[in-house]
Amino acid sequence: MDPREYALMYAVEDRHWWYRGMAAITCAFLDRWYENREPIRILDAGCGTGAAMTTYLARYGTVWGMDIAAEALRFCRQRGAARLARASVASLPYAEDTFDLATSFDVLYEQAVPSDLESLRELRRVLARGGRLLLRLPAYAWMRRSHDAVVHTRRRYTRPEVENLLRESGFRIEHVSYANAALLPAAMLKKIGERLFPPARAQSDLALRAGIFNGLLARILAGEAARVTRSGLPFGLSIFAAGIKP
Template identity: 40%
Template structure:
């Protein structure tokens, strides 16, 4: 990712509609899995943590640790007061079975993750038996645009691709849901217009206040919906999966 993108992320992540909305959906999915809150000893890794905003919010569920390749991202993590180490999805600097849960948001699709199966395999390695993975990736090739180029995207995924990827590494997929569904027509039109007008650059930034409020609240509606149902279409794709609790279960899979 461009170094400038990290500064934009740091400034936008807490309140900008997309970041706030995606975080609300992530928190909703995790809360449905962990209604009891944060039992002592639960350890959560955010793989590709960026500037560390999610690490701060996920503390309600357990102790959080991040990992990121970018020294700039780690500098922002330190400024937030969250724990993070340098590493990549293909070489996580942790022992086997270290974490009760791993989250990874919009990382697997990057160009530097040349082997997405290898990255998932590495995530599974550091998960404890019975551990949880919450993954988010950009969805649907038809939405490819200037933003993907700006953030060094390699691929946008479908539900079938993600299921095949996770199950291929022995995970049991519990949920697959698209997100950013209610705004899908707007986003699709924006991508088409960007291509026609040859626009460049990322989408990170603030919209006029009424649009920020509207878009953020539409994603808040989705955050409530995904606790009970899977959305059929959207610009992002979330997956919840578990590592089998025993080696025998993994062998059966």
């Protein structure tokens, strides 16, 4: 990821509509699985600047965070996060069968991940039997745009591709769904705009401020939570996938 992106992420991830909406969808999954249960051991693989691990993931148990970037971990510490490790998701510094839940939100698609399949096998290794993986990944190769240049995207996925990866890495597929369907048309328009008028410098989507529409967009995305977590959405700009280590 472009090193400047960490400061931007840290600055916006508590209030930007995209993060708020994605947090609502993620919590809809986690509430169903873990609400009112014994605290669990959670690994957030590719924790970035730490919003997920220090806010909503912490509600379900004890959270460990790891990331390849020292800059990301520095921001995690500013948030008061402990239990941090600098490592690659392709080679995790934890023993087998350590965690009940591993989350990895928008990480495995990055160029700095040498192999998504091997990384999934590694996540499977550190999960306990019956443990769960919750992934979020960007969808559709044809939606590659200037944002992907900034975050160093290696690959965007379709639902069948994610399902194959989960199976090949030894997970039992629990649930896979697209998400962020309502705002896909807006992203397509932005992509067409970039084609017609290429920006002087690639810009991450996070740099775009929604202003007075921030709350509305957050509610639109959060409003997808019930569909994403139950019947599933047939299209969208992101993919959520849950798998169980048999």
